[in-house]
Amino acid sequence: MEYDNEMAVSFKAIGENEAFARTVVSAFILGLDPCVREMNDIKTAVSEAVTNSIIHGYDNKEGIVRMWCGICQATVYIEVTDEGKGIEDIALAMEPLYTGRPDMERSGLGFTIMQSFMDDVKVESAVGKGTRVFMVKEIGKPEQE
Amino acid sequence: MDISFERHKNCLVVSVLGDIDHHFADLAKTAIDNEAVKTGVKNIVFDLSHVDFMDSAGIGMIIGRYKYTLNKGGLTAVAGLSENLKKIMMLSGLYRIIKIYDSVEDAAKAV
Ligand SMILES: Nc1ncnc2c1ncn2[C@@H]1O[C@H](COP(=O)(O)OP(=O)(O)OP(=O)(O)O)[C@@H](O)[C@H]1O
Numbered sequence: 001m002e003y004d005n006e007m008a009v010s011f012k013a014i015g016e017n018e019a020f021a022r023t024v025v026s027a028f029i030l031g032l033d034p035c036v037r038e039m040n041d042i043k044t045a046v047s048e049a050v051t052n053s054i055i056h057g058y059d060n061k062e063g064i065v066r067m068w069c070g071i072c073q074a075t076v077y078i079e080v081t082d083e084g085k086g087i088e089d090i091a092l093a094m095e096p097l098y099t100g101r102p103d104m105e106r107s108g109l110g111f112t113i114m115q116s117f118m119d120d121v122k123v124e125s126a127v128g129k130g131t132r133v134f135m136v137k138e139i140g141k142p143e144q145e
Numbered sequence: 146m147d148i149s150f151e152r153h154k155n156c157l158v159v160s161v162l163g164d165i166d167h168h169f170a171d172l173a174k175t176a177i178d179n180e181a182v183k184t185g186v187k188n189i190v191f192d193l194s195h196v197d198f199m200d201s202a203g204i205g206m207i208i209g210r211y212k213y214t215l216n217k218g219g220l221t222a223v224a225g226l227s228e229n230l231k232k233i234m235m236l237s238g239l240y241r242i243i244k245i246y247d248s249v250e251d252a253a254k255a256v
C-alpha cells in the first residue's frame with residue numbers, strides 16, 4: 001500500500017513515553033484537521049496500545065516499543081509493536097473486562113476502548129516473540145452511536 | 146505529578162491537572178490512598194475539570210478508590226467531566242457505580 005505520509009519512532013518502554021507517543025501521533029495527524037473527538041479517540045487508542053506494551057509486553061522491565069503511523073487520504077493507520085512476552089489467547093485478551101493482571105487495578109478495557117474508538121483493530125502476537133497492534137481510523141466521518 | 150487535595154468535612158477532594166494515563170495513575174493512587182488514610186475521610190470526590198485526557202488507567206484508578214470508600218461505608222464521585230472524559234465513563238460503564246456531578250461543590254454536598 002502506498003501512503004501519502006509515514007513516520008516511525010522507537011522509544012524505551014517507560015511510563016513517561018505514553019504521553020510522548022500521544023503527542024507524536026497528534027502532531028503527525030494534525031494536517032488531516034481532525035475534530036476534538038477524533039483527536040481524542042486516536043490519542044486514547046495509542047495510549048492503550050503503548051501502555052499495554054510497556055506494562056504487559058515488557059512487564060515494566062527493559063524493552064523498546066515501536067510505533068509506526070501512516071496516512072492515506074483521510075485515513076490514519078497506526079501500528080504499535082513490542083518484542084515482549086506476547087499474548088497466549090488473543091480472543092480472550094480482547095474480551096471486555098478481561099485483564100491478565102487483576103492485581104494491578106487494571107480494568108481490562110484497553111482493547112475494548114481501542115475497538116470502539118477506532119474503525120478497525122487487528123492484533124497479532126506470538127508467545128515469547130511479541131505483539132503487534134494495527135489500528136485504522138478515517139477522519140471526517142460522522143460519529144455513529 | 147499535578148495533584149492536590151482539599152478536605153470538605155468527611156470528603157477528600159482530589160484535583161488533578163493534566164493527562165490521566167497509566168504513568169500518572171500509578172503515582173496518583175499511592176498519593177490519594179496516603180491522603181485518605183491520613184485524613185480518615187470516607188468519601189472521595191475527583192475534580193477532573195482540568196483534565197482533558199483520560200484512558201483506561203483512569204478508570205482503574207477511580208474504581209480502586211471506589212472500592213476503598215465502599216469499605217469505609219462512603220462514596221466516590223467525579224465532577225467537571227469534559228466530553229472526552231464523559232465518553233470513556235460511558236463506555237466503561239463506570240457511570241453506573243460512580244456518580245457524576247457538574248461541579249465539586251455539588252458533589253461534596255451530595256456525598
Ligand atoms: N502488548 C501486550 N503484550 C502482552 N500481553 C498483552 C499485551 N497487550 C495486552 N495484553 C494482555 O491482554 C490483556 C487485556 O488487555 P487490555 O488492555 O484490554 O486490559 P488491561 O491492560 O489488563 O487493563 P486496562 O487496559 O483497562 O488498564 C492484558 O491484561 C494482558 O494480559
Ligand SMILES: [Mg+2]
Nearest residue numbers: 048052110111
Ligand atoms: Mg491495557
